[in-house]
Amino acid sequence: MTKKILRVLNGEAVWPPPVWLMRQAGRFLPEYRAVRAQTKGFMDLCTTPELACEVTMQPVRRFGMDAAILFSDILVLPWALGQDLTFAEGEGPILPPIRTREQIEALDVAGVRAAIAPVLETVRQVRAALNKREEEGEGQATLIGFAGSPFTVACYMIEGGGSKEFAHVRAMAHGEPELFELLMEKIIAGTITYLSAQVLSGAEALMLFDSWSGILSPNLFRKHVIGATARIVAKLRERFPKTPIIGFPRLAGLMLGEYAEKTSVQGVAIDTSAEPSIAASMIPAHIALQGNLDPLAVVAGGAALEAEAASILNALKGRPHIFNLGHGILPQTNPDHVKALVEQIKNA
Numbered sequence: 001m002t003k004k005i006l007r008v009l010n011g012e013a014v015w016p017p018p019v020w021l022m023r024q025a026g027r028f029l030p031e032y033r034a035v036r037a038q039t040k041g042f043m044d045l046c047t048t049p050e051l052a053c054e055v056t057m058q059p060v061r062r063f064g065m066d067a068a069i070l071f072s073d074i075l076v077l078p079w080a081l082g083q084d085l086t087f088a089e090g091e092g093p094i095l096p097p098i099r100t101r102e103q104i105e106a107l108d109v110a111g112v113r114a115a116i117a118p119v120l121e122t123v124r125q126v127r128a129a130l131n132k133r134e135e136e137g138e139g140q141a142t143l144i145g146f147a148g149s150p151f152t153v154a155c156y157m158i159e160g161g162g163s164k165e166f167a168h169v170r171a172m173a174h175g176e177p178e179l180f181e182l183l184m185e186k187i188i189a190g191t192i193t194y195l196s197a198q199v200l201s202g203a204e205a206l207m208l209f210d211s212w213s214g215i216l217s218p219n220l221f222r223k224h225v226i227g228a229t230a231r232i233v234a235k236l237r238e239r240f241p242k243t244p245i246i247g248f249p250r251l252a253g254l255m256l257g258e259y260a261e262k263t264s265v266q267g268v269a270i271d272t273s274a275e276p277s278i279a280a281s282m283i284p285a286h287i288a289l290q291g292n293l294d295p296l297a298v299v300a301g302g303a304a305l306e307a308e309a310a311s312i313l314n315a316l317k318g319r320p321h322i323f324n325l326g327h328g329i330l331p332q333t334n335p336d337h338v339k340a341l342v343e344q345i346k347n348a
């Protein structure tokens with residue numbers, strides 16, 4: 001029997017919709033924090049396949065999620081290209097900012113394959129663990145591999161970490177377009193290598209996280225979000241025609257319809273700000289929607305959570321829909337609220 005998420009990404013409206021949550025493997029789970037405490041740091045966890053497999057499986061076992069999302073990070077690609085990466089406790093990622101031609105030329109696309117070997121081993125182990133669960137009658141879950149979209153990855157590489165405005169990035173994209181495009185070309189090539197290797201190792205669907213796509217002007221959005229995503233999707237489709245791709249152009253707003261049509265993704269993840277039925281009207285009917293519960297509603301729990309989830313279910317009933325959040329789950333979330341949410345969806 002084909003897995004629910006793969007049916008939905010094939011254009012089928014499955015009821016009740018399958019469910020998983022962005023960042024479902026993470027700090028809101030005590031069992032994640034226990035594994036994390038055994039490691040020297042976040043990157044150590046990402047590059048130790050047995051532990052990365054364990055934390056990938058935790059939310060699948062605890063809540064019966066319909067997907068396992070590979071435990072890794074979108075910043076593994078810059079790291080694999082040779083940019084230093086550290087995660088300071090409680091502060092997020094820190095990278096030495098890349099702003100010059102010399103720095104961009106030094107990024108090593110050919111080195112990606114060797115650097116990502118431990119992540120690929122995690123993919124193989126997770127797929128084996130999922131197959132075993134299925135054989136033992138414990139349920140099916142789809143293994144989703146992922147990468148950041150080139151624009152969002154470029155944001156962190158150029159800015160050197162998180163930012164509210166990404167002013168250096170937007171200034172470079174407008175003011176030094178050749179330099180910016182040189183960097184984008186390297187990221188696009190690295191992303192194709194990285195995602196292809198994940199499929200060959202056992203990923204059944206892929207997701208491209210474009211967390212910062214919404215900060216671009218429409219012209220640059222067309223070029224660096226739609227254009228870059230379309231190129232990656234076309235290349236992967238040629239190599240792996242059966243592996244569906246979900247795009248997450250966060251805060252794309254009025255550009256959502258054009259993104260859905262021109263990138264050829266099979267699924268569009270919508271953020272918390274998107275009104276589900278309006279988003280649905282902007283997206284061709286055969287393309288699946290994923291989303292879009294406010295992560296803070298899950299923090300709140302109770303009747304407020306139930307009402308928000310019910311309105312999304314109703315708005316997207318009859319459409320191919322994968323229930324999810326509109327952004328990643330927050331570390332302060334009570335796991336019991338997640339349990340109640342998943343039960344509500346499964347009993348809808």
Ligand code: CP3
Pocket residue numbers: 021022023024025026027036042069070071072073074075087091092093146162209211327328
């Ligand atoms: O459960 C999962 O979703 C799987 C793994 C995953 C992580 N990050 C693990 C992680 C995925 C899919 C991501 C995506 C990611 N990473 C995005 C795109 C989605 C989004 O949230 O917008 C972005 C922008 C990043 C970059 C990143 N990684 C930041 C800004 C931070 C620091 C902030 C934070 O949430 O801690 C990270 C660290 C990170 N990535 C953690 C986890 C579980 C926490 C680190 C820890 O455990 O110490």
